[in-house]
Amino acid sequence: MYQTKKGKKLTKLPCIKNVETIAESRLFNIEKIEVIFPNSKREYYERLSGHNSGGVMVVPLIEDHTVLLVREYSAGLERYELGFVRGGIEKGELAKDAANREMREEVGYASRELLLLKKVSVWPNYSPFETSIFMASSLYRDPLIGDEPEKIEILRWPIKTLGALRSRDDFTDARSLFATYLIQDYIENK
Secondary structure: OEEOOOOOEEOOOOEEEEEEEEEEOOOEEEEEEEEEOOOOOEEEEEEEEEOOOOEEEEEEEEOOOEEEEEEEEEOOOOEEEEEOEEEEOOOOOOHHHHHHHHHHHHOOEEEEEEEEEEEEEOOOOOOOOEEEEEEEEEEEEOOOOOOOOOOOEEEEEEHHHHHHHHOOOOOOOHHHHHHHHHHHHHHHOO
């Protein structure tokens, strides 16, 4: 519950009256949503919806002092970007299973210990998409052929220099940046 300026609490959610798909692509739909607020005001929104059940991001941890990163082409920015292992959750798949599958595909490891650090949304006003951020430890080799169009470059990065990683021009994904703080907090409070 949140308080408004007059002290009234906002507890009643607006009513979604209608959802209409106005455009479709291979990866996303654009939906027009008619919303009626508790004060009877009507508003129309547009949002992106995906064809999967959200996403995962995994920070593979090697011996408590090194993380694994991947360098992949990012079509939105038209350049290669560093980041953590990430991918979609397939229909009927659990987030933990998706995290292990993506790790096997991208870095060739699986994990005996996956810890959910946080579930985040990047664009909550325009998309219901959420990413579950995991820390993976007790890694073992278990490669799986993935769907990447080219071989992924894998880098090892010392946890003690995560600040330098955050300052790089090719490390800009908000979820990856946030994950560095989650990992740092976890290690410091362990």
